[in-house]
Amino acid sequence: MKNGISLKELAARLKLAPSTVSRALNDSYEISEATKKKVISMAEKLNYQPNPFARSLRENKSKSIAVIIPERINNFFAQVIDGIESITSEHGYHLLVYSTHEDVEKEKKIVSLLQNGRADAIVMSVSSQTNDISHLKNLYERGLPILFFDRVCAEIPTTKFITNDYESAFEGTKHLLQQGCKRIAFLMLSMELSITRERHRGYLDALKNAGIEPESRLSICCSHQDAENIQLITELLNSKSRPDGILASVEKLALSTYHAVKKTDLSIPDDLKVISFSNMSIPNLLNPSLTTITQPAEAIGQECAKILIKKLTKPRQPDLPNEVISLPSKLTIRESTLVR
């Protein structure tokens, strides 16, 4: 792999000093327009490409941003990254993307790889196993800008982008109640997750608000094994005091519910109504079509990127403010919560 021409060689061709060429290319006021033109045209002619590592070393910036997500096979995260990229690419930033596969140990490894300046900032959504956050605190204290979205980490005083989890879950539960549900179950991944806590609160409050005493048996913590979850939900649906409504706090649990229902002689929405947080592209092609609470994923990504770009490109910016910014989700009612 032959790298192209270097600044020094370019300077030699021009019979100029490297410093002059560097300044000319960076449009410094110290260089006359005449030489600037000469330098630029020669640079283009020889297809000069500055070495990013020399520049990074000198300037102590990497021009890249690390994005850490719990899983790739998930439209929500894909959309967020699209949103991030749409902003950052305009400013010459590159995206290093890592998946933790919902594994804290992997998350720690990834984070430790980012201690050395390889990325100028981190945008992340924590894994569902993450309760010990020392690795994140460590990174934060080194001064590396971190920004959370969706699954945030309250203990780190930085900016977080979420959706209105509480209200959305509240509204979703209310919708189920309005459709006649009496016993609503809440499906979640891990109680450690910020989103499940918030969504669970919304669920509980909606029940209480309707004068219904929540049954703890109906708040169900699932795993990452789809097969296990399907089994668990199937048993739930076959139990004598089965729920007649389900709020899935993440998409995959709604899908497991659909699979589980197939193994019973129940049907959606007649025997069981289902609503789910989901960013899948085809909720209306499911049978029945799925009522969803959809996050503005791409916008979340864009907002993350905007605040980050500001922090990284403008001089003397303060630390990312310790605040939680909420972008509202959208409830779309479909057949899975229909009364007929």
Next chain:
Amino acid sequence: MKNGISLKELAARLKLAPSTVSRALNDSYEISEATKKKVISMAEKLNYQPNPFARSLRENKSKSIAVIIPERINNFFAQVIDGIESITSEHGYHLLVYSTHEDVEKEKKIVSLLQNGRADAIVMSVSSQTNDISHLKNLYERGLPILFFDRVCAEIPTTKFITNDYESAFEGTKHLLQQGCKRIAFLMLSMELSITRERHRGYLDALKNAGIEPESRLSICCSHQDAENIQLITELLNSKSRPDGILASVEKLALSTYHAVKKTDLSIPDDLKVISFSNMSIPNLLNPSLTTITQPAEAIGQECAKILIKKLTKPRQPDLPNEVISLPSKLTIRESTLVR
């Protein structure tokens, strides 16, 4: 952002020369075991993290691999990247991920950003608009290892990983014929794409093999606008000589077909049988469940990564061989092609 301690500072603490410390950490034979121990323990104590850019500059490697895909919101590509990451992360490589959004101009921009050594290699699947490949040829000629998967570029003499597109399409079409289809349509994105050409060949040959003369009207080139495609397919289904079977060469066109069917009074599979290349996670939750040809996406990613790691880590490796490696897809028959 305070970067950690440098090698020089570490050396000072140890009252050793930087060169010695460097060698000790790299386990050089020139350094005694005693000093190695001292150096390593001190490095751990002070949490020394080598600066990746100094190293990259000196060694002329980036330790990162660029992955270019046409879209993120697509399980197939997500799975491939998971596969790549599973191998490369073990070897200390980082993944720079770019999406072209099916836009050649974006693809060219991304590729031009990769001319300066920021990545040690490229793994990519070309955009559906890509017919002029000068930007890729350029990169190849600079000696940067490029590796294609799925949507390959025949003109670049390097290794390509695909699935058995021809055979899969042949078998898929044969299956439709066996289920009684008489007029089978082929849905594709762009004739420029290697996968559509191969899959189309398989489709045509299967028809001819069954003594059916292919109608060019039934080979339909779609766009990237889902709404347009749904409209197009709806019109097709409403035409007097409508097809009774559809082979979708990519997943999104099968989904558009499902949407289109909803707008007619036809039903799948009774009036129209559908089969599609697809890596979606829930083909069996569609209504009706979708018969799919599924690529071994993660394995493709892993194989790409393995050959690349070999090329990048072993000394004096030859160029990536100019060969096409095929990993077989799997046909899974579901309701959408059922006879009842």
Next chain:
DNA sequence: AAAATATTCGAAAACGATTTCGTATTTAAA
């Protein structure tokens, strides 16, 4: 015309690692 100020550029240091070359001390061979 002399002095002060712009204007334009070059030399060299710096970023933080690796590596070539050189050298002092030990150890082994003659």
Next chain:
DNA sequence: TTTAAATACGAAATCGTTTTCGAATATTTT
């Protein structure tokens, strides 16, 4: 005991930029 070879480390160059400092020439001011 002398010589040769092995061992263990240091000094300095190097990768390709940017930037500080310095200086020469040109321009303006007094």
